[in-house]
Amino acid sequence: MELAAMATAAVPGLSPTGVAAAADDARDFTAAIVHDAEGNRWRIRSPQHQEAAMRLETELQVLRGFSTAIRAELPFRVPSVAGAVRRGEMRTFVYNHLPGASMDLAELTRGPAGLIDDIARTIAAIHDLSDSVVDHADLPRYSAERYRQRRLNELDQAATTGQIPAPLLRRWEHAMEDQQLWDFEPTVTHGDLHEDSLLIEGERVVAVTGWTDLHIGDPADDFAWLTAVGAPAFRDQVLQAYGQHRSEEADPCLMRRAALTAEFALAQWLVRGKATENQEMVDEALGLLNQLASDIETYGGQPIALTPMEEEVKAPAETQDSRPVARVGAHATVADNGEWAESGEGDVEPAVITDSSADGSAEDADTAHDAGGSAGAPAATDEDGEPTGQVTPLSQSRWADPDDEPTGQYPAVPADEETTGTIPPVQETVAEESAAAAEPPTTSGSLPIQPDQQAEQRAKQKNFFPAQSANSARSAGSAETAGSARTAGSASSACSATSAQSAASAAEAEQVEEAVADQTAAEHSEGAGGESIYSRHPGLRPPQ
Known part of the structure; x- marks a missing residue:
């Protein structure tokens, strides 16, 4: 009755005959529907705190910006302010009668196909509004990059509470740093659109209310409420019809950012509860955040970022192989026996790792040998450490017989090539080399240097x-x-x-x-x- 009395004070001549509750943001506004003697309905909104009062003052500027020409082009009606009354430092506003009534999400999903198309047409008409509506009200205008940075700043503020589950922080930060996800064309955005903002009659959306957060920014914000719909088919049909009604091409990442907006709203609710020292809001936000983190861990959650997070592409620990990863066309083996070193026990020096073909085929091994692959092989020595002139096989796994049994031998050299199979001994001292410089050097093998x-x-x-x-x-x-x-x-x-x-x-x-x-x-x-x-x-x- 107090609101009815305030409506009478705000609108001269109004004679209330009844009062009914009205859906609204309960923690921000006290709202009601007042019926008069002529059968008209008046909506009254009274702010509960200073921030809510500022939002109502902003809405007043927005509604004044809807000129007669703009209202005539819209497929729905927009409220107008009939009067206001001051209560302390804040003003209570009375809006004129609007037809229709709000419906909850369950009712909307069961609605006819014509209603689904009209919801999409309503959202598209909002996004096609002239920028002058926002500019005349001196409301915010964001570019895509500036809007992304704003989200990152809000994430940092939420993280300072120390109560956001770590998986959610990583998930949101990863999405906000995905540049491709935020490649959108800024549009006029309602900013507070949800099922209570739509007044419906039959298969038509006849009016849209709640214009307190109008701005130019991300159109995905007006789809965040659809992410809570339990029927994905309804959401997909609205999105498809929206693309048909828009004058510009729809953003393919729109629903990803809408899901991020819906999730991140819980963190914003926590921050707000902390700022106002409202423990009830804090407890409610923490419960919803923990439930969201559990659902994402169990079911994966709705996709938001275009690129998966690192832990999503990493193989499970039990399937990982700690051995060195061979690059394409190479295979790492231990030079002493050609097998993997399962442990380091008894090793005095680190094993020598050499590369061969990844598939270990004899054809690739022959190619490597012909190309000089044996140049890196260690020279064999006898018990006294003297060179024997023979080459130690690098790995038995490099050359095998047709039955894949290791032979420990190098492949045969083609018949048209002649070789002794030995390596000329290295000159033991520089002095001997100097003394023999006047004479032709003596060498062994088939490749003498004359x-x-x-x-x-x-x-x-x-x-x-x-x-x-x-x-x-x-x-x-x-x-x-x-x-x-x-x-x-x-x-x-x-x-x-x-x-x-x-x-x-x-x-x-x-x-x-x-x-x-x-x-x-x-x-x-x-x-x-x-x-x-x-x-x-x-x-x-x-x-x-």
Whole structure:
């Protein structure tokens, strides 16, 4: 009766004959339907706190922005304010009569097909409203990225309560950081649309109420209430009809963000309860949050993010293999026996890991061997540690007989290739190498390296090892250094013979060698009678 008296004060001449309850946000507003003597119905809304009073003042600006031309184009009616009365610091508003009545979700899902289409048409008409309705009321305008950042900020605020279940925080954060999910075109959005906002007569939505949260932002917010519908077919039919009524192409990720909005509303309810120190709101929000976390863990929940979370794509622990993962075309084996090392007991040094083909086929093994795959194999030694000149098989698993039994042998070399099957022994000391530099090196096997005098002369002419450097080595009296220079010269000559086929003639190279010899003899003569090089450069003196 108090609301009826306030309605009489707000609208002069109103004679109430009855009062009925009206569906509304019970924690924000006290609402009622007042019947007068002429059969009209008036809706009255009274705020319960300052924030609710500000929302009603915002709605007043919105409804004033609905000009006669805009109202005429809408397929539904919009309320208008008939009067207001102040109660303390807050005002109570009385709205004119609107036909129709609200229905709950269960009734809507059982409604006729025409009603489903009209609900979709109503939502599409809201989203097609001119931006001027929002701009004239000085209401928020969000871009897609700004709206996503707003959601992230609200998530951070909810996380500070320390009472949001961790799985929900990870789920929401992952979705809010998914850039593709938030690629939408901002539209005029009702912001507080739900079944109580729709007044229905028969198969038509005749009026839409509750315009306190109008803004330009994510159209998915107006579909959040449909995620609670127990009949997925009803939701899908509304979404399909909405796409047909929209003047622009519908967003394919719209229902994903709508599900996120519906879930995240519980966290916002908790934050609000904390801010107002309303323990009843806090307890209610915590119960719903824990129930949501349990349902998602059990049933998976509605899909929101486009990309799955890391734990969703990770294999179960009991099916994982701790062995190294072989890359494509390679297979890691232990070099000593070709088997996996199940434990490290008794290992003095780490096992040598080598790569072969992933499928272990003999064809791939032959290819690797022909390409020089045996270059990385360790050389075999006898009991005294001396090289035997044989190659130790890398792995028995690399070459097997047709019955897949390991043979421990390398595959046979084609008949047109000749080889001794041995590797030439390495020179034991640099001194021996220097002493043998004047003579052709002796090697074993089928690949002897023979000196090429013409190639060596051409290399000298190209200054691959200049005469000055060789003379300096001789003047220092270091036979080891001179031997190293000769060795380098031989290698450079071999590369030169392979890469440069057109060089100077042998006679010209011989003249260069004679000139080098004359210069060397002159330097020796000067060094014998003149100042010692060690006097000028003490750092070159060899150790005693």
